[in-house]
Amino acid sequence: MKINNTFLPEVYLLDNFFHKDDRGYFVKIFNKQIFKENKLNAEFKESFYSISEKNVIRGMHFQTPPMDHEKLVYVISGSILDVVIDVRKSSPTYGKSIAFDLNEKNKRSLYIGRGFAHGFLTKSKTAIVGYMTTSLYSKEHDTGIKWDSFGFDWGISDPIISQRDANFENLET
Numbered sequence: 463m464k465i466n467n468t469f470l471p472e473v474y475l476l477d478n479f480f481h482k483d484d485r486g487y488f489v490k491i492f493n494k495q496i497f498k499e500n501k502l503n504a505e506f507k508e509s510f511y512s513i514s515e516k517n518v519i520r521g522m523h524f525q526t527p528p529m530d531h532e533k534l535v536y537v538i539s540g541s542i543l544d545v546v547i548d549v550r551k552s553s554p555t556y557g558k559s560i561a562f563d564l565n566e567k568n569k570r571s572l573y574i575g576r577g578f579a580h581g582f583l584t585k586s587k588t589a590i591v592g593y594m595t596t597s598l599y600s601k602e603h604d605t606g607i608k609w610d611s612f613g614f615d616w617g618i619s620d621p622i623i624s625q626r627d628a629n630f631e632n633l634e635t
């Protein structure tokens with residue numbers, strides 16, 4: 463596993479270990495020792511996955527303190543455009559976003575620190591996206607900002623989104 467810095471501190475792009483043989487692929491997405499050696503929070507408390515159709519946007523989600531968390535996002539099948547934005551008002555990179563293609567071919571994952579909103583666009587027919595988070599889900603602390611409110615070009619104008627995501631507030635400028 464190789465952990466790559468990005469221009470957003472606390473957001474890392476991970477090149478995961480994988481093994482290919484005539485049966486297919488084996489991919490490892492988490493190793494506690496490597497995470498701790500690289501000062502990434504390795505104390506994950508929940509893991510879940512979603513299955514999305516093409517042109518679905520899920521996001522931009524985050525949990526507010528004290529239930530904020532680090533999040534590890536990876537793609538089991540398909541392809542997504544994964545987007546993260548800094549929503550920490552006191553941060554020098556507040557409002558700055560970064561995007562990565564995560565897919566079953568590159569087997570990359572994204573480690574997202576606290577204070578960042580996360581979302582993705584499904585680019586393949588379907589995409590199975592896995593998550594691990596370092597806090598428990600808390601409905602009261604689960605919130606977000608609107609997907610088209612921070613100047614990011616998703617390359618799509620009419621995504622399939624939930625009513626909840628459509629009703630999020632815009633990023634405060």
Ligand SMILES: Cc1cn([C@H]2C[C@H](O)[C@@H](COP(=O)(O)OP(=O)(O)O[C@H]3O[C@H](C)C(=O)[C@H](O)[C@H]3O)O2)c(=O)[nH]c1=O
Pocket residue numbers: 508510512520521523580581582593599624
């Ligand atoms: C996360 C979660 C959700 N829920 C409930 C809340 C909703 O009734 C339903 C679906 O949740 P939501 O619409 O938030 O799911 P997504 O839109 O796929 O959100 C996910 O995708 C975006 C991109 C993320 O970054 C979020 O961390 C992740 O939650 O499950 C639970 O009951 N427990 C949970 O842990």
